[in-house]
Each structure stands twice: as C-alpha cells, then as structure tokens.
Amino acid sequence: MNYVGDFLEDATVYIPFNTFDSNDPSASVTITDLVAGDVEVWKNGVVQTTPGAGVTVTLNIGTNNGTHLIAVDTSNTTDAGWFVTGADFQVRINGTTVDGATINAWVGTFSTENRFKEVTVTSMAANVITAAAINADAITNAKIADDAIAVENIKDAAITAAKFAANAITSTVVADNTITAAKLNADCITNAKIADNAIAVENIKDAAITAAKFAANAITSTVVADNTITAAKLNADCITNAKIADNAIAAENLATAAIAADAVASTAFDNIVMSDLATGAPSVTASLPVALNWLYEAFRNKTTTTATLVTLKKDDGSTDLAKATISDAAGTTTKEEFVSG
Incomplete structure (x- = not known):
C-alpha cells in the first residue's frame, strides 16, 4: 500500500x-x-x-x-x-x-504530525540559529519581547525622521536641557510655540525691537506708563490742532507774551456776542468781554438823568441796570461809580 x-x-x-x-x-x-x-x-x-x-x-x-x-x-x-x-x-x-x-x-x-520529533528550546544547542538560518522579514513585531532592543542593537544613523510616528516625541521623553540652539531649525519657533508671558526683558536682545516690529496701533494708552512721554520724546511739530482736546489749554499753559498780534485772526472776536447784563455794579476786575459789554450797554441803552442821579436802563428801557449819583459843589459836578440799579 x-x-x-x-x-x-x-x-x-x-x-x-x-x-x-x-x-x-x-x-x-x-x-x-x-x-x-x-x-x-x-x-x-x-x-x-x-x-x-x-x-x-x-x-x-x-x-x-x-x-x-x-x-x-x-x-x-x-x-x-x-x-x-x-x-x-x-x-x-x-x-x-x-x-x-x-x-x-x-x-x-x-x-x-506523528512522524517528527518536536524541537523544543531545551533540545537546541546554544547559538545553533545563525543569521543565515533566519529568513528575510521573519522576525515580526510579535516575535520581539518587550524591552528586548537595547542601545547596542540599534545601528548608528538607523533612526531617521520617518521612523517616528506623528506626535511620538512628547515633553516626557525629552530630558531637561536636551534641546540646544543647534537643534532648532531656522524659523522653527512660530508664534504658536511661545507660551503667554514667556518672553521677559532678558530674552530680548539689545536693539532687537525696531519700528517694523510694532503692529499698527500696537501702542495704546494702557501700555504707556504714566509720565513716560517727556518733551525729548516729542518730535518737532508733532502736536497738531487735532491732537489738542477742547478746553485743554489753560492760562498756566501759555507763556508770558506768548500770543503775538499776528497770532490773533482778524475774525477772532467776530463770535463774541454782547448780552443784556443782569442788574448789578460793574466789577473792578471784569474780563475784557464783560467790560466791553458794559461799554456797549452804556452807549446803546436808555439813560435817565436827574439833578442827583444817572440811571442806566436794561434793554427793555424800564428796568434799572446800574445807577450813579450826581453832586454839584462850587461849580464842580461829580458822578460817582455805578452801583447796582
């Protein structure tokens, strides 16, 4: 058979x-x-x-x-x-x-399977399996024990970039102070790589911040310390009319004799409007507009004169604005100061 x-x-x-x-x-x-x-x-x-x-x-x-x-x-x-x-x-x-x-x-x-003797680990002589006995690609991942591959098993330059899985290198596998300047490629540190508040004064090289480094409108009032801008910081003619707030310039801001005649426009007083003054006496220290207003009222408004009194009327011609007494002594007529009417 x-x-x-x-x-x-x-x-x-x-x-x-x-x-x-x-x-x-x-x-x-x-x-x-x-x-x-x-x-x-x-x-x-x-x-x-x-x-x-x-x-x-x-x-x-x-x-x-x-x-x-x-x-x-x-x-x-x-x-x-x-x-x-x-x-x-x-x-x-x-x-x-x-x-x-x-x-x-x-x-x-x-x-x-009953005509052969099973080969066990104990039946094999030491070093019996040589490199020639192992077929190409015979050693798969499953054949390699955990922690079996040590430093001496890895050939120099064997680990290339392609061997690393995406996101394989994390902070926990990099020893402290391992990454030096030489390890960083040009322009590799982008904005996203820098943590908030990471850059301190000592990290900025002298003269590193040029005008081109500032974004449009980057310097706001909140980033300028009080009393930072001194006279030396302001360029000639940099403060224009648009930069001065309304009512910002007071008397103490003007130097003595600062306003010359040619600095006053020919129409500067065109908008000063006379008013119907309230009943009262002219002040000794009246401002120029008020003083002119009194002169205007005295010239324009109705007055009445008796032997002893001059009365200046308001615009309605009946209400007393101010009055002054008149006296005659030895041929000299005297008018006193105007007082409230």
Missing part, C-alpha cells in the same frame, strides 16, 4: 493510484462507479463515520485512462474530531468497477 507522507493538520493530502486490465497488467483501463462517497478514510484502523467527507475524486487525469487522484482535505469537520494530529489514516475504495469486475481496495496511507 502506498504511504504518501506525514502532513500538518488541515493540509490536503493527494493519493494517486492506477487501474489496469485484468488480463494484461501493463494495460491501463478506466474505472467506473467511483465517486467521493465510495472512498473511506480510516483512522488508526477505524472506518470514518461519513465516507467521502472531505474527499475529492479525479478520474483519468490527462489524456490517459487509468491514472486517478484522490484528494483528502484534513481541515474537513463533517465528522467532528476525525482529522487530528498524531494519527495514521488509511484510504480505501469500495464498489467501483474496473475491467468489468467490482473492486474494493486500499489505495494509500498517510499520517498527521
């Missing part, structure tokens, strides 16, 4: 066999009535429960009659637990016809 070999469990086993003429053993003839169900796969001398399970039959292979092939798939589970490791199997055909006669015959045997 033909032993075709020892196989791994779940392998497909191929058993070839031939059929011949009963009168001439050198003449091959066909076989009939042979299907998968006519093939029995025995295990260790016990017949299979379901004949033909996992079996494929190919008759008269090629152009010649009499050459056949039976394939047994040992991964088949029709009969649970039938194909196992460590067993011997025998293949038999039943009820087939060859040259007019019914044939029942053993055609081959095979085994599953």
